[in-house]
Amino acid sequence: MRIEPIGQHPACIEPLARLHHAEWAPLYDDWTLEAATAELHDHAARTSLPTTLVLVDDDRVLGSVSLLIEDAPALQDRGSPWLGSLFVLPEARGRGSGRLLVDAVVAHAAREGVVLLRLFTLWHEDFYASLGWQVEERTSLHGTPVVIMSIRPAQRVAHTGAPSDAAWTMHD
Numbered sequence: 364m365r366i367e368p369i370g371q372h373p374a375c376i377e378p379l380a381r382l383h384h385a386e387w388a389p390l391y392d393d394w395t396l397e398a399a400t401a402e403l404h405d406h407a408a409r410t411s412l413p414t415t416l417v418l419v420d421d422d423r424v425l426g427s428v429s430l431l432i433e434d435a436p437a438l439q440d441r442g443s444p445w446l447g448s449l450f451v452l453p454e455a456r457g458r459g460s461g462r463l464l465v466d467a468v469v470a471h472a473a474r475e476g477v478v479l480l481r482l483f484t485l486w487h488e489d490f491y492a493s494l495g496w497q498v499e500e501r502t503s504l505h506g507t508p509v510v511i512m513s514i515r516p517a518q519r520v521a522h523t524g525a526p527s528d529a530a531w532t533m534h535d
């Protein structure tokens with residue numbers, strides 16, 4: 364399995380955008396499928412922030428994770444940047460793909476000089492906590508309870524080591 368920039372897999376942009384939109388549209392104001400698709404096309408143009416990494420197995424894209432300047436506008440006063448849109452295809456879940464994507468984007472954030480990375484989650488606090496993320500705040504988004512968590516990417520990489528070359532094929 365390899366982590367690569369989404370720009371190397373343009374064919375996955377439209378199907379991934381559809382999955383992301385179906386999963387998260389209710390949490391955002393006016394986030395259309397067209398906007399979700401345009402964001403991924405924009406991310407495919409660069410590997411620096413904001414961008415998206417994909418997990419590839421045998422030329423098949425199994426999941427994605429984004430490094431964002433802004434996630435939910437209502438939470439933007441908490442700071443920047445954010446991990447967002449962590450998604451693994453249902454049939455590929457439960458085999459460590461989510462963990463691989465989270466650690467890869469944290470390592471990428473460290474390479475980008477990000478001092479503090481945040482995310483918000485509805486249901487996966489324990490999953491992120493097991494990957495070194497700490498709870499910063501409990502709040503709500505459109506009436507839905509969410510947990511804001513953060514991590515210091517450089518410290519995480521120092522603690523765990525950078526992903527091995529076999530799993531990490533990002534190029535500057």
Ligand SMILES: CC(C)(COP(=O)(O)OP(=O)(O)OC[C@H]1O[C@@H](n2cnc3c(N)ncnc32)[C@H](O)[C@@H]1OP(=O)(O)O)[C@@H](O)C(=O)NCCC(=O)NCCS
Nearest residue numbers: 449450451456457458459460461462483484486487489490
């Ligand atoms: C969340 C998601 C990315 C996890 O992907 P995955 O590939 O199944 O994750 P992994 O296999 O790496 O799981 C790693 C570990 O976390 C555990 N885990 C997964 N979801 C969890 C949860 N909600 N709470 C606690 N632990 C969880 C797994 O059991 C596994 O534990 P183990 O290593 O002890 O066996 C995937 O379920 C998904 O895409 N969900 C829909 C989108 C979503 O909710 N994204 C997160 C937005 S915050």
